[in-house]
Amino acid sequence: MIFDFGYLTLVLALAVCAFGMAAGYWGGMLETRGTATAATVSRKGGPSGGPLTASLSHRLTESSFHSIYAVSVLVGIAAVILWYGLLTDQFQISYIWNSSERSLPAFYKFAAIWGGQAGSLLFWTLLLGLFSTAAALTFRDSQRTLMPYVNGTLLATLLFFLVLLVFSANPFEQIGVVPSDGRGLNPLLQNYWMVIHPVMLYLGWVGLSVPFAFAVAALMSKRLDRRWVRTVRRWTLIPWMFLSAGIIMGSQWAYMELGWGGYWAWDPVENASFLPWLTATAFLHSVIIQEQRGILKVWNVTLIWLTFTLVILGTFTTRSGILSSVHSFAQSPVGPYFLVFLAVTTIGFLLLLYQRMPYLQGENEIDSISSREGAFLANNWLFAGIAFVVLWGTFYPMFSEILTGERISVAAPWFNRVAGPLFLLLFVLMGVGPLLGWRRTGAKALRRQFTWPVAVALASVPFLLITSRNVFPVVGFSVCIFVAATIVQEFARGTIARMRSRGETAAAALWGVMRRNGRRYGGYVIHFGIVLIGVAIIGNEFYQSTTHVTLSAGQSVELSGYTLTYTGLGSEQRSNHTEVRANLSVSDTASGRFLGQIAPRRNIYDKTPDQPTSEVGLRMTPAEDVYVILNGWEGDGRSATFTVYVNPLTMWMWVGGLLVVLGTVVSVWPHPRPARAGREAASAFPEGARAGQAAA
Amino acid sequence: MWITFILTGLVGVAAVGYVVWPLFRRTPFAVSHEREDLADLLTRKEVALEAIRELEFDHRVGKIEDGDFERFNGILRSRAMRLIEHIEAYYGSGEGINIATGQLDEALEVEISGRRRVEEAGADEGGIGLRAE
Structure with a gap:
């Protein structure tokens, strides 16, 4: 009933x-x-x-x-x-x-x-x-x-x-x-990260409908000034934060649960969450240009529409089963509904945009390419380029199947090869942008701004070359160091300027600049988090070591300075599954010092015994993770087969994710506003503007 | 089954009643295009003042050279003054501001110094200064 x-x-x-x-x-x-x-x-x-x-x-x-x-x-x-x-x-x-x-x-x-x-x-x-x-x-x-x-x-x-x-x-x-x-x-979903990760993703995806609704409203009402972009900025940042947290938590889930040694496989459903993140990030940067300079109006409404469309497309790919992946566990006839909705919103939006073109003329031009708006514009092109690459790689297998009848899969190496250089350029811009002022930064100011960060990055190169002869990680790490140096310099310069002008202590000045310029310095914290994520990716991509081994009880294996000794197998009955756990002791190969125990598991679920899930054994440190997967065993555990990875710097990915969330909170936190002049404050009119400002 | 239909009927009547109720209310409220235009102007003024503050900050930390600062500061200030003048002329108390007597400059300085005062208070008192103001 x-x-x-x-x-x-x-x-x-x-x-x-x-x-x-x-x-x-x-x-x-x-x-x-x-x-x-x-x-x-x-x-x-x-x-x-x-x-x-x-x-x-x-x-x-x-x-x-x-x-x-x-x-x-x-x-x-x-x-x-x-x-x-x-x-x-x-x-x-x-x-x-x-x-x-x-x-x-x-x-x-x-x-x-x-x-x-x-x-x-x-x-x-x-x-x-x-x-x-x-x-x-x-x-x-x-x-x-x-x-x-x-x-x-x-x-x-x-x-x-x-x-x-x-x-x-x-x-x-x-x-x-x-x-x-x-x-x-589904056994794969019985993991604590899977309890929170979809909620975060949904909060991100669903929340991005609000800025899209405002963009449509601005177009329909013909009020395409700066008010709507100021209004939606905070309403875009908050869903963006949830989406970022959801993506990072999804990576954590993949790392801990899927048991293949990594956290991101360019799986179509991972891409489905990443695509709107890319366009939303581009939008968050380009709305600042519209707000400051009154330009890029068409681009901004297009970006937020693209973001909304990619959210719906992501849900469609997840739910329709059109792109097979580990996530496409639920296939059903909802696909046609999604296609119709996508077609209607796309045609409707493009027609509306075409009709409103006369209202979307820019108010200014970019004065100089060596300006913050110039860097933001280049960053937008790169975000759009990466989004196109990811979209193409995600849907290419489907199109190849439709056109030729043969499914040609696009694997992670292709994405890394094509998107990798674009990400590197994006990182360079992430360092360059904050060093430039609005409108124009002259040669003298450029020299003053770039000297220290470039010097620090160049000085790091010889040390990086000791760790690897491969040029790619060396370039990658030095770019990360350059970006980190620019952020440190930004904090230092802002703090020193305030200390000088107001005679404050360093701590008070730092608090003051962050409180008064939360949007700017929150952005730097986010950038620093992204740098840490970049460091973790480079560490994993280029310095990971692995071995596949079968060990009898008491036998050991050595990898990257660690000795792992298999000590036996145990099992435990839980409410709906049996946990089979292998015990390994980890010690330092050089000194023989005992470092700890690792226990990779296999969970055999009562309802689906033929689909055992893997729970990796992990020893996490800031330098590297020792990551062990239990592949199988013989007899009662006389011998067991393992895949062992040593993943350098992975922990910084999760720390970076936390900083991204923290930086967003700093950015959206309301900062003090001046009191209005008496007449404005008394007027009944300025309500709209006030709320617009508060929302900004 | 009947209970389901009765319950649904009750919820349905409540929901539909709640939704259509505003259609039968007589309210004289209407959106004023003046209010909206003023809100737009105030937003533009706010953006212009914010841009002046950003420019001053960028200049202070060495991102903008002196010559560029003078030029851009002039452009932004004249834009902010035009907006203040416009707001005063169309939506002010009627007293008006006379550009020739320098009242416009004064009005702009009041706005900018208001923002500087908040910045000073922000360092150690949070929003207390703002509320007191």
């Missing part, structure tokens, strides 16, 4: 959503028309506005706000009902039967809502509803001309997902009988 009610709430949400979307767009169009008429009449000196039209438009807009709140509540009810079903083992529901089992720990039962297709679509819809509600509450009064269209666009996206849930991927579909137990959650 309760599950029928759950499904009917989704049907109800769909109807409310369709009405709210129409109300939002209609209200917005009436408002835009009314404003244009009022402006014309006002110029001609006649009475302004049409009260009836204005009143209707206002009432329709209000109704669209109410629709967003109502849809969020209705979808929330449906999600709670599904969670109730998962936690109480209601296996008559097909989704629960497929994604859960009695012996599954409650932790994973809760997470099973995003472990399969229908549940994850419901969870996505719930998050989109919550984001839409948050945006509606935040900008309800301050962005009156944009909000009807923002509401309309967010409700249109919600409508699409509700159509999927009601017509194609019903999470409340019933089997007709009540099975005694479920089939269990």
Whole structure:
């Protein structure tokens, strides 16, 4: 009974959503028309506005706000009902039967809502509803001309997902009988990183719908000035932070769970999360140029549309099973719906963009290429280039299969070879950009800014050559050192300038520059995090060592200065699986000093004994990880087969990820604003601007 | 089954009622295009003042040479003054600002010094100075 009610709430949400979307767009169009008429009449000196039209438009807009709140509540009810079903083992529901089992720990039962297709679509819809509600509450009064269209666009996206849930991927579909137990959650998903990683990705993906909705609203209302970009900057940074955290956590999951020695394989679904990250990052840089100089207006709306499209495309590839990968565990007929939605949004957006081209003229030109905007522009080209390369490599196997009938796969080495040099250039720009001022940086200033970072990078080269004769890691590391040096110099110069001008202590001055220029210095912290991630990638890519070995109890293997001795096998029964654990002691080969124990595992799940999962054994240090995979064993563990890796510098990837999150928090943290002059503060008018500034 | 339909009916009536309720309310509120235009102008002014502050900061840390600083500072200040003048002329108290008497320069200096005061307070007092202001 309760599950029928759950499904009917989704049907109800769909109807409310369709009405709210129409109300939002209609209200917005009436408002835009009314404003244009009022402006014309006002110029001609006649009475302004049409009260009836204005009143209707206002009432329709209000109704669209109410629709967003109502849809969020209705979808929330449906999600709670599904969670109730998962936690109480209601296996008559097909989704629960497929994604859960009695012996599954409650932790994973809760997470099973995003472990399969229908549940994850419901969870996505719930998050989109919550984001839409948050945006509606935040900008309800301050962005009156944009909000009807923002509401309309967010409700249109919600409508699409509700159509999927009601017509194609019903999470409340019933089997007709009540099975005694479920089939269990995919073993690969029974890992703590898989509990949090999809939530982060969804928060990132779903959150990026809000800036897209604002871009559409700016185009439809013809208000394409700097206000909308200031408004959405924080609303892009926060989802971007979640997306970054989600990607890093996904890498951590792959590193710990998939057991192939690495963290990123350019898998199509990994690429699906990385593509919108690339375009969103480009957007975050280029909106600053629009804000500062009033240029790149077409590029910015295009970038945010691309980001939204890539989010939908990513969900499509994950959910349709069109690109086979380890993630494509859920294949279903939702593909055509996604294709139609992608086609409609693409055609609709491009037509709208074409119509609004006259309103998108730049207000200035770039004064000089040796300026921050010049560096940001080049960085945008590189981001776009990398996104194109990744997109091409991801979809090439599909196109080759469609065109020739033969599937030609594109593997990690191709991506590394093609995207690697572009990333290196991007890193160089990451160092160059902050050293340049807006508009123009003259030769003398360039010399002053670049001397120390370049000197430090060059000085590091002889030391790097000792570690490797391969030119690529040496160049890579020296670029990373150059970028790190520019960041340190930026912090030092800002702090010293403040100490001199205000006579503050170093700590107070550093706190002052970070607090007053949170956006700039938060950005530097993010850049430093990215540098650390780059260092980890280079370390892993060029200095990794590995061996594959079968050891009898008491036997040892040596690798990169470590001796690993196999001491035996043990097993333990858990709630829904058996853990088989190999014990190895690790010691330093040169000194013989004992360093610790490592225990790689195999989990054999009761429901899927033929799909054992690997839990790697790991000894992590800042210098390198000793990483062991248990491949198999003979008898009761008299001998076992292992793959051993020594992965240099990997820990810095996770530290870098943390810094990216921390830097984003510094960037979005509100900083002190000057009080308004008395007349402005007293005026009823400046509300919109105030909120625009606060949101920026 | 009947309970399901009754429950759905009740939730449906509540949801639809909540959504259509604003359509039957009589509210005189309308979006003022003046309010929106002023908000746009204030945003532009805010951006211009922020750009002046960024330029001063870049100059102080040696990224902008003196000559370039003078030139760009002049451009940004005249843009900010034009915006202040525009805002005062169309949305001010009616007293107006006379460009010839240097009141515009004064108004700009007030705006910029307001931002500098916040910066000074930010170092050790956080937003306390701002709130007191």
